[in-house]
Amino acid sequence: MDNTIAKSRWYRLLPVAFVTYSLAYLDRANFGFGAASGMATDLQITPAMSSLLGSLFFLGYFFFQVPGAIYAEKKSAKQLIFWSLILWGGLAMATGIISNVTLLIGIRFALGVVESAVMPSMLLFLSRWFTKAERSQANTFLILGNPATILWMSVLSGYLIQAVGWRWMFILEGFPAIVWAFFWWRLVDDSPQDADWLTSEEKRALEEQLQKEQQGIKPVKNYAEAFKSRVVLLLSLQYALWSIGVYGFVMWLPSIINAAPNMTIVKTGWLSAIPYVLAIIGMLSASYYSDKTLNRKAFVWPFLLIGAFAFYGSYLIGTTNFWLSFALLVVAGGAMYAPYGPFFAIIPDLLPKNVAGGAMALINSFGALGSFIGSYIVGYLNDATNGFGMSYLFMAGSLLLSAVITLLAVRKPAAVGLPKQKELSS
Template identity: 35%
Template sequence: MNNHAKIPNKRWIHIIPATIILYIMTFMDRMNISFAIAGGMREELGLSMTIAGLAAGLFFIGYMFLQIPGGYIAENKSAKKFITYTILGWGTLTVINGFVTKEWELLVIRFLLGFVEGGVYPAILVILGNWFPANEIGRANAMFMTSTSLAAIITNPISGWIVENYHWQWLFIVEGILSLLLICIWLPLIEDTPEKAKWLSNEEREYLVSTLKKEKESALEEMKRNHIKVSYKELLCNKNMWLLILIFNCGMIGAYGFNLWLPTILKSLTKTGMTQVGFLSTLPYITSIVGLYVIGYFSDKTQNRRFFTAFPLAFFGIGLWLSAIFSDNTWLSFGIMVITGLAIKSMPSSFWTMVPMLFPPGSIGAIRGFINALGNIGSFIGPYMVGSVTSAYGIKYGLYSLVGALLLGAVLTQFLPAKTAGK
């Protein structure tokens, strides 16, 4: 431990900030539609609540297609180059989104935006896996996961202000241009592996290369001892992969059902303007950063990845349930939402650390992409489900539908192998 403490930490200064800034922009461009919906786009384009939910969620249908190819390209070729091309694609599509005038145009752009962004997440996870050993990866994942919270904290007030003072179309145009400028940060900061980084000291490079090599060799040996073959046919029949997909689906139903309807929920709950809604919507994400670090710390310390995947799901579900019960008391309900924020982003940081524990090296990038692709069906279901249930029964029951999915996910984690609990 003392020797590790003396190793330079330049990887934390280059890799983590670059991945956080990148994902802030991707998250902003997929979520800004929530402010456009609450700020007049739904009325101008003549969208029902159900169709608005469909438009918000359709992103995640397109999102599925590049998950596996993106993970494969990142692990076997270049994550840096792959992500560079996607930045150009999603920035351009976001700008175009500001010029839609018809329902079908919006649906097509949302699908294409999801398609272009689809490979970014597994590619980033590959980069993190290439740079951080097992005793650091939980914290590295947790720090990266703050990007979605930081995106909301930074961009929600701006989005609300633009919509209230200008027009929802300018929201897409301005934020799309900002995404294109991201190239200027991404290219100089990121390298695919420690071997390629000129800014890395020899001491840190040697430590990372040797440590990561030993971990991969150890994982391969364990797989051989347990007679687990590096076969995609066998992997597709692996019950643990499908269990992870179900768990991830439950988490994404809750997360994106909540995220994409939060401005509308707050506007209905507080009866305030869009600028105020933008500021209020940041508070659950501020508390979520605390939750990310706490969960990441204890997940690394105990190595009980299973528990620290289940706990945030259960906490999130119970919090939403209490918020809906007390919806007649505006500020009590909102206060519960803020506390619930401790759990809304912390599940994935522990969840993704279980993949290398259950699958052989060489397949990790593609398996992560496959799980993320099918798991993100929940990201489509969540917004669409809330829109449909809200249209029929009201927003309180829309929240209840998310509660059920989150609690189911927490229960399903208990069926994962004992080694995911550190046993």
């Protein structure tokens, strides 16, 4: 489809999607800064408990992905995300109020439950608004909320903790999600047919193109058939391994940097932001060329391989040269983020819309499981070995396996003809 048709979709919907996911990511990732500051001392949190708390979010996230996505697919993504915004903002603020670890355990798990449907629901939402030739870039503008948030959150959280303490950091960073819920409700529509800001011609052209794309995809009867398909099973495993690297990195990078000599929490914030600058550049570039070529796989596995080698390099350097090791961590962080847009365009390219949302939720739920494992084991290895080398090696191995599985999962680029029937068979 000519992307001049309904150009208003890009500046109407993508900024809203970006801000929404940005706020979701803010309220899950700022825990790493709370843990690196006075939170552990004030609540008497042991290193082992800190690892558990960092990973509990992903346990709640794992169990409720698919039900949330099915609700969004059958009912309303707009409604689901509206209530999620209010609830996760409230839970994030509550993190700054509680006074014991037991309540914190409940809040971290509940935050995962509330946020669980956001990612698959937003991906499903965008697949109703953007065509195959636009989807990787649309996904990237959504997921840019991840590294872009950590970029400014790393700096802001460092200053907030220094100025008002970790409690007020959580309160001040949780409140905007509640306010934004009402902007979300006013600005978005579940489908093009509901939008009074599109002309009848724009609605018709967009709907015709989306329907034409569906005709080229092998029908899949139900979720059970989709969940048993080879590509969904392999991509679920691939994303779990990928997420081990990503969230081990995200949750523990502030602590890794803060352990360096002569480091302050403000310096930690600035240095923690650097990998995400490279991540943003990589994500925009990979998604642009992925949509140009419609070759999704070629813009996923090479980046994961680069991330694996960068982590392995940091492992080999160890503590002998902090700045060289940090530079490799910057490369690893950027490389891990770059493929998100192309990756999440694979399933809507291969599966029909009646099951694509549920399939993306299943894959994302395994990503949450990998995130749980990654954030917990990285924290455990850091504590058990009194250093970071073994966790670098662990993340390198996970990314290497993820790259290999990507090559196995998607046998041919989605642009080459129509999806092969054997790719979707169980």
